[in-house]
Amino acid sequence: MSEHFQPETIALHAGIHRSQFNEHSEALYLTSSFVFDSAAQAAARFSGSEPGNIYSRFTNPTVTAFEERLAALEGAEVCVATSSGMSAILACVMGLLSAGDHIVASRSLFGSTVNLFNNILKKFNIDTTFVSATDVASWQMAIQPNTKLFFLETPSNPLTEISDIAALSTVAHQAGIWLAVDNCFCTPALQKPLELGADIVIHSATKYLEGQGRVLGGAVLGKKDLLMDGGVFGFLRTAGPTLSAFNAWVIMKGIETLKVRMEAHSAHASEIARWLESQPNVTRVFYPGLSSHSQYELAKKQQKSGGGIVAFEVKGGKEAAWRVIDSTKLISITANLGDAKSTLTHPATTTHARITQEARDAAGISDGLLRIAVGLEAVQDLQNDLAHGLK
Ligand SMILES: Cc1ncc(COP(=O)(O)O)c(C=O)c1O
Numbered sequence: 001m002s003e004h005f006q007p008e009t010i011a012l013h014a015g016i017h018r019s020q021f022n023e024h025s026e027a028l029y030l031t032s033s034f035v036f037d038s039a040a041q042a043a044a045r046f047s048g049s050e051p052g053n054i055y056s057r058f059t060n061p062t063v064t065a066f067e068e069r070l071a072a073l074e075g076a077e078v079c080v081a082t083s084s085g086m087s088a089i090l091a092c093v094m095g096l097l098s099a100g101d102h103i104v105a106s107r108s109l110f111g112s113t114v115n116l117f118n119n120i121l122k123k124f125n126i127d128t129t130f131v132s133a134t135d136v137a138s139w140q141m142a143i144q145p146n147t148k149l150f151f152l153e154t155p156s157n158p159l160t161e162i163s164d165i166a167a168l169s170t171v172a173h174q175a176g177i178w179l180a181v182d183n184c185f186c187t188p189a190l191q192k193p194l195e196l197g198a199d200i201v202i203h204s205a206t207k208y209l210e211g212q213g214r215v216l217g218g219a220v221l222g223k224k225d226l227l228m229d230g231g232v233f234g235f236l237r238t239a240g241p242t243l244s245a246f247n248a249w250v251i252m253k254g255i256e257t258l259k260v261r262m263e264a265h266s267a268h269a270s271e272i273a274r275w276l277e278s279q280p281n282v283t284r285v286f287y288p289g290l291s292s293h294s295q296y297e298l299a300k301k302q303q304k305s306g307g308g309i310v311a312f313e314v315k316g317g318k319e320a321a322w323r324v325i326d327s328t329k330l331i332s333i334t335a336n337l338g339d340a341k342s343t344l345t346h347p348a349t350t351t352h353a354r355i356t357q358e359a360r361d362a363a364g365i366s367d368g369l370l371r372i373a374v375g376l377e378a379v380q381d382l383q384n385d386l387a388h389g390l391k
Contacts, residue, residue: 085204169197207338265308
């Protein structure tokens with residue numbers, strides 16, 4: 001799509017390739033394979049001498065439409081769609097790294113990402129050193145001769161720590177290292193890591209891109225030579241954690257309303273965060289849009305607004321945190337985020353339960369910590385619901 005269009009226009013129009021029926025809404029191609037005109041054409045497609053679809057583990061027109069739309073929004077040359085956010089991270093690592101390589105990663109990552117790096121990749125002789133999300137010098141110090149990748153989330157899950165993408169990309173590039181940023185919390189509506197110097201953007205499309213908690217999906221975005229020729233697409237095509245056409249279609253339709261949703265999530269979250277700060281039983285609130293946030297200035301520079309996630313600590317540890325959860329009637333007790341419906345989680349016993357206590361302590365995930373993914377309900381109704389358990 002032409003570059004002069006604004007993001008909200010791109011979100012509606014990028015990736016459209018109408019079929020012979022000239023449908024207005026994007027077509028959903030539910031097919032496992034594609035028919036060839038002849039044996040010669042089949043051979044040409046398989047050899048790559050003729051472009052075109054072969055089999056939906058490789059490419060599918062609906063998935064391609066989603067990829068083009070997200071790539072246009074992130075300002076990426078290419079997007080490789082995956083079956084989930086975790087398979088996006090896996091594909092990125094399996095495609096770009098080999099046994100004996102090393103990763104430097106933020107200590108403040110989604111629990112399954114920590115698990116993947118710490119336990120699964122370790123089995124294949126890929127080691128990870130975890131460092132502070134916010135201390136740029138510690139990333140520099142952790143570099144080894146075999147370091148290939150810096151990996152971070154910003155804002156982080158669940159504490160909303162902000163990593164300085166531009167500063168870390170400089171450190172990475174001086175050492176010939178790729179910087180990958182999980183942009184799940186902000187989406188391109190609020191933050192564009194590639195413009196700030198990142199090489200790779202990761203998405204759990206399950207979250208805000210989709211926006212209504214219906215399907216799983218993921219994506220890896222970046223330069224064509226890195227992702228297509230460098231092995232990420234090749235890994236997916238062979239190993240198979242590709243995005244289904246149905247899920248691509250649902251997520252693509254979700255993306256159409258991304259900008260207005262992200263603005264509303266941010267506005268609601270910011271009101272909830274300020275209200276939580278005034279509650280006597282809340283000891284701390286973590287939200288990048290609050291001036292009390294330790295990286296408030298950096299967040300203002302890097303993101304358009306604070307996003308929809310607020311973490312807060314209550315007096316009384318796990319028991320008090322569980323009381324808040326169990327007293328809600330409206331907010332859903334579920335581990336997902338990025339849904340139009342608000343969700344509330346106790347990270348220490350759910351999303352981050354499988355990492356060690358030591359790793360949780362190092363990441364600042366206390367037993368009294370709660371994470372609310374603020375949805376699109378009326379803020380007053382959300383406050384009333386949280387108030388029951390905060391008395
Ligand atoms: C920041 C972040 N990255 C990645 C993931 C994994 O995404 P998925 O559940 O789509 O595999 C999550 C899931 O919660 C997440 O919060």
